Amino acid sequence: MSIVTPGTFASYMVSLTFLFGPVKRLADVNVDLQRGIAAAESVFKLTDLDSEQDNGTYTAERVDGDIEFSHVGFRYSSAKEAALVDIKLDIKAGETVAFVGRSGSGKSTLLHLLPRLYEVGEGSITLDGHDIRDFKLENLRSHIAFVGQDVVLFNDTVAHNIAYGSMRDADISQIEQAASSAYADEFIRELKHGYQTIVGERGLMLSGGQRQRIAIARALLANAPVLILDEATSALDTESERFIQSSLEALMKNRTTLVIAHRLSTIENADKIVVLDAGKIVETGTHQQLLDINGQYAVLHQMQFENQA
Ligand SMILES: Nc1ncnc2c1ncn2[C@@H]1O[C@H](COP(=O)(O)OP(=O)(O)O)[C@@H](O)[C@H]1O
Ligand SMILES: [Mg+2]
Secondary structure, eight states, X not given: OOEXXXXXXXXXXXXXXXXXXXXXXXXXXXXXXXXXHHHHHHHHHHHHSOSOOOOOOBOOSOOOOOEEEEEEEEOOTTOSSOSEEEEEEEEOTTOEEEXXXXXXXXXXXXXXXXXXXXXXXXXXXXXXXXXXXXXXXXXXXXXXXXXXXXXXXXXXXXXXXXXXXXXTTOOHHHHHHHHHHTTOHHHHHHSTTGGGOEESTTSBOOOHHHHHHHHHHHHHHHTOSEEEEEOOOSOOOHHHHHHHHHHHHHHHTTSEEEEEOOSHHHHHHOSEXXXXXXXXXXXXXXXHHHXXXXXXXXXXXXXXXXXXX
């Protein structure tokens, strides 16, 4: 699980490339080999993009987090087929929207458009009624916390890994508060040097679940009104799973959350579930509504249920 905090996307991508390039990534015991390769490739694709367009002038101190996708289409420049076709979606501030669908259906692409990691091809996306292209890029991204699947910890203290980017000057009580809400405080205190323990590349290796909780603490501290969450699929032990579930719930509270959901509990409690297939929205509704129509979601749900049972 990796995270990008306010205004740090560019430096994040750079650090990812230099600190967590393919070789080091493969050496990381917590990173699944195949996914490690895939992630490294997509990072290179992102950093290979020409200088980002940043022509917007609008800035907001804080947004509510209303998001609207209007006839959004997108095709990767190297691809023949569109990755997203005519996406229409209205998300109210504070809602949790879960995206489900087969691998390759367009979930990640859709979520990457919001912080403008890729530019919308057709149609538009608005945040609080303003086209995301009208925002200054750094300002747009300052409203969005991004928690991905690969945990990126820097070779630094636990405290600095939580207070990252623009939160660098946060004081230790704020850091502890965030860690505590992320159910990370207890294990951090048990480390040899507590919050001052060096973790990451050359420091102590933490378990997958511990790294995820640090990433969640980072997002809590950054306190962005919009959260993009790519839930980890990796099997965690039951104890970690329980803690992570609780810390994710704390993180999602009072934020607009767009989540690529794998956990049944996340999906079932979402305000809205969007089912994607081949770049199109094929079903939208609550868990119960989608079960009732007995379509693709019902099938996916049955499969997940059997896997997790
Ligand atoms: N960087 C890329 N370049 C070209 N095609 C891509 C890239 N990333 C994803 N795709 C393609 O776009 C489609 C949607 O992918 P993605 O959004 O990753 O789906 P999901 O997250 O649902 O698995 C797939 O056909 C995938 O192969
Ligand atoms: Mg994906």
